[in-house]
Amino acid sequence: MINDNLLEKIISPSSLQDFMENYYGKKTLHIQRNNISYYDSIISASILDEILTSTILTEKNLRVSKIDKQILKKEYSVHDEFYNEDQINIGKMMELFNDGASIIIDNISKFSRNILDLEIEISKKIGYIKNISSNLYLTPSDCQAFPLHYDTSEIFIIQLAGTKTWELYEYSKEVYPLKNSINHTLPENTSCIKITLQPGDMIYMPRGVSHKVYTNDEPSLHLTISLFPQTFVDLFELMHTTLKNNDSNFRKNITKQSSVTEIKKLFTDSLDQTQLTVFLETLISRNRYSELYQYTDIINSIFEEVDFKKTDFKFRKYANINYSQGTSLILYGTKKVEIEGDFSNLKLFLNNDSVLNLENMKVHFEEELSEELLYLLLQEGIIYRIC
Incomplete structure (x- = not known):
């Protein structure tokens, strides 16, 4: 059956209410567990072997990254004429890994039922999520895959094997940034939190937190679960389209005689609690998991x-x-x-x-x-x- 408590397991001992009120979209949460098998019921380090040995990976599933060199996909893939797609050459990929490159397997919910369950659960319990991307990162020892940057997603980092050090800078040029920033600079004396994750540990990091990440004296395997939230901008865009088409009052001319009070009254009269609730319900249904909510029994039956x-x-x-x-x-x-x-x-x-x-x-x-x-x-x- 579908496990409905995977999110709570990840953020434990913090409760879901505490997480939503005090951390989500606000500040970093670091949980240290000293338990290398803590995530085994969700995902274990062995999933990497399972994916590499039982799945034909294509360039759509996998990336290779190195901080000081751009690695083209043709360097680790071969073209399959029958399927007309580029498939990963595992041997070439491992050569690049041994030379200091990181391997990223994208969207592993395609390969793991537990991760798909987790994504569905997050979408239901947190709500207002456009999309979720769960990716595996395998990094050699003493390496860094990406320069200092920040992201536009809310991120859970789950350490599965080895150790990895995260330098977190509570600063970005924008609050709730619209675009990812790669290789940006920080003001002098920006405060930094340095955390070395052990297997079983977790970091939640809001969007906009600048970070730099590197391995130590052993390779590292970690999972990132990136949440792309719906925002008030998405709500306003939905309201704009609906009101423009369905409420003629919003199509009236604005004149020099139009007062602020009149404009405020127009919004107040048109956007009562019932109408706002409809907008919010429409918005929350606009994610790729919404249809899966009603079909979880069908999904589950495949595995029963x-x-x-x-x-x-x-x-x-x-x-x-x-x-x-x-x-x-x-x-x-x-x-x-x-x-x-x-x-x-x-x-x-x-x-x-x-x-x-x-x-x-x-x-x-x-x-x-x-x-x-x-x-x-x-x-x-x-x-x-x-x-």
């Missing part, structure tokens, strides 16, 4: 235990199966699943009209093996349930 003896499946369109040298390769989109043994008989079920179930698989494979295979294909999204 399935009674394979009573369930029928179908392969997704364009799935394919190849067998060579003792290994079966099951392909769907950019996903490739390797299984030891000859499972080429699964090709019999690739036709769109073919139903795949435990009964007809038993003709070709042992029952226990058939059930394990169905579970794997369902988990990887290569087949789907039809009843």
Whole structure:
């Protein structure tokens, strides 16, 4: 089932109410735990191996960064003619890592159910979020990936392995900045908080906090969860569009005789509590998670235990199966699943009209093996349930 307490686990011992009232959008929160396995129920360092070994990464998923050199994507990718996209060359990527470059895997909620649950939960509990981006950062020892900068997102930093030092400067040229700033300068004597994160530790950092980050004598793996909030500007833009189209009073001429009192009355009369509530409800629904709220049961059912003896499946369109040298390769989109043994008989079920179930698989494979295979294909999204 979906875990509804992941956010509370991240900010504990601070309560959600305390976090929202005293920290969110206001000031930095640092929590030190001395517990290297604290996040294992959400995400562990092993996820990096899982992503690199079980997922075909493309240039859309991964970046490589080095502070003193621009690294072009062609330096660590190869073009796949069949899928017409650039796929990551793991060997070249690791060569760059060994030379001091950081590896960033973007949007890992595509690969981790727990992180997707966490993003949905944050969007519901904090509210008014346009988007959330959860990225993994793997940095070699004694390295810095980016120069001093600040961001336009609210950021949770979760340390998974190794250590990383964060220098936080409570200053930016703008309060609630509109654009990220890279390689900017600070006034002399700007106060700095220096924090070295250990596995299990967390920092929450509001947008606009200048920071510089570097590793120490060991590599570091951390997760950032970046929240892009809706603001009063978004509310005013929504109000502007709606009032312009639906309230003729706002289309009247402004003249020299128009008084401030008259203008204030126009807004007061048009924007009563009921109307403002409608605007706010419309605004909160405008994020990429809003539709997922009502479909969490469907999302959850994908991962729940399935009674394979009573369930029928179908392969997704364009799935394919190849067998060579003792290994079966099951392909769907950019996903490739390797299984030891000859499972080429699964090709019999690739036709769109073919139903795949435990009964007809038993003709070709042992029952226990058939059930394990169905579970794997369902988990990887290569087949789907039809009843």
